[in-house]
Amino acid sequence: PEPLRIAVTPGDGIGPEVVTEAVHCLERLREKHQLPLEWTRFPWPSHAWHEQHGEVMPADALQQLARYDAILLGALGDPGPMDDPDRYLLPDSVSLAPLLEMRKGFDQWVCERPARLLPGARQYLADDRARDIDMLVIRENSEGEYVGQGGRLRQGTEHEVATQMEVFTRRGTESIIRYGFEQARQRAEARRAEGRKREFRSPQCRVSESQVCLITKRNALRYWGDMYTEVFQEVARDYPDVATHHELIDAACMKFVQAPWAFDVVVASNLQGDILTDLAAVLSGGMGVAPSCNLNPDNPDMPSMFEPTHGSAPDIAGQGLADPTAMLFTTARMLDWLGRKEPVLAKAGQELFDAMAADLAENGGTQRDTRTIGDSVLARLG
Amino acid sequence: PEPLRIAVTPGDGIGPEVVTEAVHCLERLREKHQLPLEWTRFPWPSHAWHEQHGEVMPADALQQLARYDAILLGALGDPGPMDDPDRYLLPDSVSLAPLLEMRKGFDQWVCERPARLLPGARQYLADDRARDIDMLVIRENSEGEYVGQGGRLRQGTEHEVATQMEVFTRRGTESIIRYGFEQARQRAEARRAEGRKREFRSPQCRVSESQVCLITKRNALRYWGDMYTEVFQEVARDYPDVATHHELIDAACMKFVQAPWAFDVVVASNLQGDILTDLAAVLSGGMGVAPSCNLNPDNPDMPSMFEPTHGSAPDIAGQGLADPTAMLFTTARMLDWLGRKEPVLAKAGQELFDAMAADLAENGGTQRDTRTIGDSVLARLG
Ligand SMILES: CC(C)[C@H](C(=O)O)[C@@H](O)C(=O)O
Numbered sequence: 001p002e003p004l005r006i007a008v009t010p011g012d013g014i015g016p017e018v019v020t021e022a023v024h025c026l027e028r029l030r031e032k033h034q035l036p037l038e039w040t041r042f043p044w045p046s047h048a049w050h051e052q053h054g055e056v057m058p059a060d061a062l063q064q065l066a067r068y069d070a071i072l073l074g075a076l077g078d079p080g081p082m083d084d085p086d087r088y089l090l091p092d093s094v095s096l097a098p099l100l101e102m103r104k105g106f107d108q109w110v111c112e113r114p115a116r117l118l119p120g121a122r123q124y125l126a127d128d129r130a131r132d133i134d135m136l137v138i139r140e141n142s143e144g145e146y147v148g149q150g151g152r153l154r155q156g157t158e159h160e161v162a163t164q165m166e167v168f169t170r171r172g173t174e175s176i177i178r179y180g181f182e183q184a185r186q187r188a189e190a191r192r193a194e195g196r197k198r199e200f201r202s203p204q205c206r207v208s209e210s211q212v213c214l215i216t217k218r219n220a221l222r223y224w225g226d227m228y229t230e231v232f233q234e235v236a237r238d239y240p241d242v243a244t245h246h247e248l249i250d251a252a253c254m255k256f257v258q259a260p261w262a263f264d265v266v267v268a269s270n271l272q273g274d275i276l277t278d279l280a281a282v283l284s285g286g287m288g289v290a291p292s293c294n295l296n297p298d299n300p301d302m303p304s305m306f307e308p309t310h311g312s313a314p315d316i317a318g319q320g321l322a323d324p325t326a327m328l329f330t331t332a333r334m335l336d337w338l339g340r341k342e343p344v345l346a347k348a349g350q351e352l353f354d355a356m357a358a359d360l361a362e363n364g365g366t367q368r369d370t371r372t373i374g375d376s377v378l379a380r381l382g
Numbered sequence: 383p384e385p386l387r388i389a390v391t392p393g394d395g396i397g398p399e400v401v402t403e404a405v406h407c408l409e410r411l412r413e414k415h416q417l418p419l420e421w422t423r424f425p426w427p428s429h430a431w432h433e434q435h436g437e438v439m440p441a442d443a444l445q446q447l448a449r450y451d452a453i454l455l456g457a458l459g460d461p462g463p464m465d466d467p468d469r470y471l472l473p474d475s476v477s478l479a480p481l482l483e484m485r486k487g488f489d490q491w492v493c494e495r496p497a498r499l500l501p502g503a504r505q506y507l508a509d510d511r512a513r514d515i516d517m518l519v520i521r522e523n524s525e526g527e528y529v530g531q532g533g534r535l536r537q538g539t540e541h542e543v544a545t546q547m548e549v550f551t552r553r554g555t556e557s558i559i560r561y562g563f564e565q566a567r568q569r570a571e572a573r574r575a576e577g578r579k580r581e582f583r584s585p586q587c588r589v590s591e592s593q594v595c596l597i598t599k600r601n602a603l604r605y606w607g608d609m610y611t612e613v614f615q616e617v618a619r620d621y622p623d624v625a626t627h628h629e630l631i632d633a634a635c636m637k638f639v640q641a642p643w644a645f646d647v648v649v650a651s652n653l654q655g656d657i658l659t660d661l662a663a664v665l666s667g668g669m670g671v672a673p674s675c676n677l678n679p680d681n682p683d684m685p686s687m688f689e690p691t692h693g694s695a696p697d698i699a700g701q702g703l704a705d706p707t708a709m710l711f712t713t714a715r716m717l718d719w720l721g722r723k724e725p726v727l728a729k730a731g732q733e734l735f736d737a738m739a740a741d742l743a744e745n746g747g748t749q750r751d752t753r754t755i756g757d758s759v760l761a762r763l764g
């Protein structure tokens with residue numbers, strides 16, 4: 001078959017270091033299973049490209065990337081210490097912009113961030129039920145608080161007024177909520193297949209094997225809060241087998257710390273999802289293990305984008321110290337996604353995930369450099 | 383002296399139950415020290431009032447409250463299960479509205495929520511450094527995401543668009559940031575007096591005894607994020623003794639779980655502060671111990687409002703099970719605040735806090751009903 005094509009964009013800081021390990025694993029898997037897969041490495045978006053060309057990526061970057069089936073991104077940005085702008089190389093509004101441009105340009109309206117505390121990962125919570133954390137946070141990734149509308153009136157004067165507009169469409173809202181319910185069903189099915197079972201309760205259905213929890217701040221941000229709530233109730237009628245729940249974002253953050261094992265699928269707006277997924281990342285052991293999948297589920301011709309949730313970590317960049325685990329997990333998620341086009345890739349994704357998880361279970365907590373972890377996972381791939 | 387006057391508004395659910403214990407303590411303290419203090423109990427805002435009068439509070443409620451030196455509020459709202467609107471008595475946009483009306487009406491532009499893990503309080507984090515958590519989250523309480531502007535276009539149709547406007551003024555921004563720096567200085571002084579010392583680092587000053595961390599999401603919400611950052615840098619120049627730091631809201635939530643003991647004073651916008659204070663409440667042992675102080679520091683003639691961070695807890699209301707600790711802590715904070723007008727009240731506040739903290743240290747973790755906890759604290763007041 002025609003090979004699927006991946007655009008590899010290592011980016012800045014530790015990005016290239018962890019991407020190198022991911023590519024080694026991809027090579028090994030391709031060789032082993034004759035995977036129909038090829039990739040191209042791009043020097044942009046990056047600070048380095050900006051230094052040479054005065055922009056983080058070429059003007060036709062999105063057109064170039066559009067020809068690929070997926071984008072595998074390392075990390076962007078090198079903001080330096082956040083409180084010392086004099087040491088910025090580039091403000092992060094410039095160096096991170098490609099992230100938001102790709103999400104919007106390729107209509108990656110879903111951002112999926114799974115959170116499970118894998119054996120070997122660091123446990124931050126005192127309660128041992130933390131071991132049962134197994135949730136999927138689904139973040140609306142294309143509208144809401146991130147539309148970038150607003151401005152600064154009388155900038156720099158004592159009378160300045162800064163505004164930021166949040167814009168939510170019913171279409172976007174319904175899509176993300178429906179996507180959440182579909183995932184909840186699929187997760188329940190997968191659990192059933194594995195002989196695991198979970199129980200959730202809600203007023204609509206007394207006991208259910210899956211749950212969707214909607215997040216809003218509808219007691220203060222009424223307009224979209226009400227719309228989200230109404231659409232949620234409407235869509236829920238199509239999924240009588242899935243329990244429903246609603247939390248305000250502030251209470252949700254609290255419950256993520258108090259009882260995260262009670263959540264299954266969580267659906268949130270762009271900003272609230274951003275916040276919850278960082279929290280969820282800690283719950284699953286920290287940034288070192290958290291993948292982020294920016295998906296366009298509608299259009300198979302548009303590339304989805306896969307990145308670890310962590311940033312470019314300028315403080316340890318260039319030293320070979322970064323943990324590539326999140327990047328490998330991310331790569332496994334990408335292969336799984338590409339499995340929609342070539343089922344054999346989903347299998348390879350599972351293999352990579354299993355290798356990475358086995359390595360984490362065995363060595364998690366010990367101090368190892370990037371190469372050592374990468375090689376250890378590679379060895380498990382045979 | 384002319385007594386200071388407190389408007390006591392018990393509200394809904396567990397509100398009246400915990401307020402009763404607070405009032406017992408106030409009575410005891412008044413008697414013991416001849417405190418210049420009197421209070422009036424109001425049956426509103428509440429669901430009960432709404433049932434009789436068709437509104438949660440009278441039209442002239444704010445005028446009535448304006449004559450008091452402080453408002454001591456129990457809890458508002460009885461939304462029922464969030465995902466079952468049929469069981470709402472009143473939507474929370476109605477029953478909680480008085481909170482926002484008081485904050486705006488009395489220009490309580492500061493919301494102060496201290497977070498310390500007191501001995502006896504539940505520790506949710508695995509790391510024992512959690513015992514050192516000692517931060518003050520300062521939330522902008524009068525503008526930003528909470529201005530309530532926006533609407534729903536083509537409501538209920540598939541073409542609906544919901545908008546919510548965030549509006550930030552430079553004046554509001556500067557005030558809250560300056561307030562944060564002042565608090566940082568005062569906290570450092572207090573620590574010095576107690577012989578405790580903490581160390582913070584930042585690029586501007588190598589080592590400092592206090593820190594202000596500014597929270598934004600300036601990489602996505604640029605306009606006010608930039609304004610906040612600029613004002614922060616400007617104001618910081620007046621406080622060369624205070625270390626500065628900047629976190630994005632998503633990273634801040636993560637660090638609140640990973641290393642909350644590293645924070646001192648945290649300044650955040652209205653919504654981001656709302657989120658961080660719920661998280662901070664968990665870090666200090668949960669909603670059962672978290673006070674919330676809505677302050678107008680400019681105008682001594684306008685009442686400030688003191689409420690526990692917890693809600694009306696309809697699930698346990700009426701059973702005498704609610705923990706009044708947060709309410710007692712809140713009352714202590716109120717007395718401390720009123721100490722600006724009558725220093726003897728600040729002393730009484732300290733006494734109440736000490737009694738509550740001693741009770742928590744001795745009995746925290748044991749299951750006790752509202753009355754038992756209240757009586758135990760009362761007994762310690764002598
Ligand atoms: C870098 C930033 C714009 C981005 C976001 O807020 O979406 C990041 O925090 C993320 O979660 O992917």
Ligand SMILES: CC(C)[C@H](C(=O)O)[C@@H](O)C(=O)O
Pocket residue numbers: 219220250478481482656674
């Ligand atoms: C009830 C609600 C409007 C309120 C807020 O968001 O400010 C509450 O969450 C709080 O923190 O006091």
